[in-house]
Amino acid sequence: MSVVFTSSNVLLPGSTHPAAATIEVDLASRKIVAVHDDVLTRSDYPHISDERWFDAEDKWILPGLVDAHVHLNEPGRTDWEGFWTGTKAAISGGVTTVVDMPLNSIPPTTTVENLEAKRSAAHGQCWTDVAFWGGIIPGNESDLRPMLESGVKGFKCFLIESGVEEFPCVTEQHVSLAMEQLQDNSAVILFHAELDDQPLSTSPSDSDPTQYSTFLHSRPEKLEIDAIELIISLSRRYPKLRCHIVHLSAASALPIIRAAKTAGVQLTVETCFHYLTLAADDIPHGHPEFKCCPPIRGAENRDLLWSALLDGTIDCIVSDHSPCVAELKQLDDGDLMNAWGGISALGMGLSLLWTEARKRGVGFHKIVEWMSTKTAEHASLADRKGAIRFGYDADFVFWDPDAEFTVTKETIHFKNKLSPYEGMKLHGRVEKTFLGGRLAWDRTSNGFDDLEPAGQLL
Structure with missing residues (x-):
């Protein structure tokens, strides 16, 4: 089963600025199977259903962080x-x-x-x-x-x-x-x-x-x-x-x-x-x-x-x-x-x-x-993590560099909500996170609603 991600702002290895790209992912292996240096359209993927098409539009797509x-x-x-x-x-x-x-x-x-x-x-x-x-x-x-x-x-x-x-x-x-x-x-x-x-x-x-x-x-x-x-x-x-x-x-x-x-x-x-x-x-x-x-x-x-x-x-x-x-x-x-x-x-x-x-x-x-x-x-994971590259794990972040928000207890997800950053105004916000090509966090739909943990022990 394939999933496609596309954006006009994808941060690829060696790039200093995000560029247009389309990424194809195989969900069974959780791997990136192709990276195209252009924004392809739905007409290029007639077999892909709506739920397997993710267009970040002007948001940046970054590799998952480690x-x-x-x-x-x-x-x-x-x-x-x-x-x-x-x-x-x-x-x-x-x-x-x-x-x-x-x-x-x-x-x-x-x-x-x-x-x-x-x-x-x-x-x-x-x-x-x-x-x-x-x-x-x-x-x-x-x-x-x-x-x-x-x-x-x-x-x-x-x-x-x-x-x-x-x-x-x-x-x-x-x-x-x-x-x-x-x-x-x-x-x-x-x-x-x-x-x-x-x-x-x-x-x-x-x-x-x-x-x-x-x-x-x-x-x-x-x-x-x-x-x-x-x-x-x-x-x-x-x-x-x-x-x-x-x-x-x-x-x-x-x-x-x-x-x-x-x-x-x-x-x-x-x-x-x-x-x-x-x-x-x-x-x-x-x-x-x-x-x-x-x-x-x-x-x-x-x-x-x-x-x-x-x-x-x-x-x-x-x-x-x-x-x-x-x-x-x-x-x-x-x-x-x-x-x-x-x-x-x-x-x-x-x-x-x-x-x-x-x-x-x-x-x-x-x-x-x-x-x-x-x-x-x-952490000896450079053969699979840390870049948007063919053969790597399909871990992505949809990132809005222009968003602003204030850190509150409601924005904190770790157990004991004690942090020196509470009350601080920050720039840039994660909108969605994908693990192995599957949605794992979505700020726009209340975070974790209807999602299940899919992490693996490495």
């Missing part, structure tokens, strides 16, 4: 987030593939048995395709190769305490043992790059815990720099393995990252929506919904991160959607020092980045590159 850093937390902490609500939020924002992080669920994804528990919990609940990262914790190095053979896309570890006891941080020795196991498999190891080799900085006893500056003082940029220096050293020792820095915050680390990449070190880097759209000086008093680790830093730091994206020092952008229940956010007393550190933004990224990019003269093709093409490459 969010390679999401905490879905199920099983175990499903009251924080789950596959049903998390993937709903993702698909509503044009994200057609998420890669789930190994921690905050119970059990964590640190063995094949635990991976299967994850997959069992996800079965039948996913509105997007879902892949999984595994985890490195002290003592599980013998579990890593079996997890890789079972389909995880790589492994995440923490060089500082993670915040959950079932996923302890690792030392340089633990990482070396893990890399010994993986060095012949061309795997990727993801690092939470803050190094806890000495007690974290503390603020004076009279510091106000409701001030963002108090929290910012407790997580200095040096923690990131020290961690990244260690990661580069490890990467030089195990050159077959790619090392990846998750959620880079500190722009002061960019020179050593640039130098390492220039020297041929296998190193990739991501940053997040919040580091690119928010600034520490603008964060209001007593609002722990802005707390994340590493922290949001100043406006000048934000500008340097944008420059690093444009020159290729930073490879991609992810949400790091890290939700929790309201009680853990300390909303009543505004205590940032004791609140859970994590920002919720799953499904908002395209609008957030376009709103900021417009101010900076950054082309929309770059956003798609950072949020789709490069994230697909990072």
Whole structure:
């Protein structure tokens, strides 16, 4: 069974501007079977019924986005987030593939048995395709190769305490043992790059815990720099393995990252929506919904991160959607020092980045590159995700770059509707999302009405 998509504004691989195109999809395989560089008409497809013809008209058709850093937390902490609500939020924002992080669920994804528990919990609940990262914790190095053979896309570890006891941080020795196991498999190891080799900085006893500056003082940029220096050293020792820095915050680390990449070190880097759209000086008093680790830093730091994206020092952008229940956010007393550190933004990224990019003269093709093409490459999905191309998965977004809307609880689809972006006016809006050629989200018909989850576990 075939489906046809057409628009005068389709963003194709290598293009800096959308162009007219028609896309043919085979629903049985969920794949793109043809891309024509012209807008064909119904008369060209007499066998296609109305329900299998999708004309985006002047809306843009984009490849589905790949969010390679999401905490879905199920099983175990499903009251924080789950596959049903998390993937709903993702698909509503044009994200057609998420890669789930190994921690905050119970059990964590640190063995094949635990991976299967994850997959069992996800079965039948996913509105997007879902892949999984595994985890490195002290003592599980013998579990890593079996997890890789079972389909995880790589492994995440923490060089500082993670915040959950079932996923302890690792030392340089633990990482070396893990890399010994993986060095012949061309795997990727993801690092939470803050190094806890000495007690974290503390603020004076009279510091106000409701001030963002108090929290910012407790997580200095040096923690990131020290961690990244260690990661580069490890990467030089195990050159077959790619090392990846998750959620880079500190722009002061960019020179050593640039130098390492220039020297041929296998190193990739991501940053997040919040580091690119928010600034520490603008964060209001007593609002722990802005707390994340590493922290949001100043406006000048934000500008340097944008420059690093444009020159290729930073490879991609992810949400790091890290939700929790309201009680853990300390909303009543505004205590940032004791609140859970994590920002919720799953499904908002395209609008957030376009709103900021417009101010900076950054082309929309770059956003798609950072949020789709490069994230697909990072998660070893570049053979099927991240582009509108023959043989690729038929995952599309109908996008209105000129629409404006305000973020409200009604526009949020993740479980705990706590976000620093509530009340913000954003530019650009997802109108429809298609997964494997089938409609998965339609803003114009109340979102998910009459639709069923069709996501696959990758």
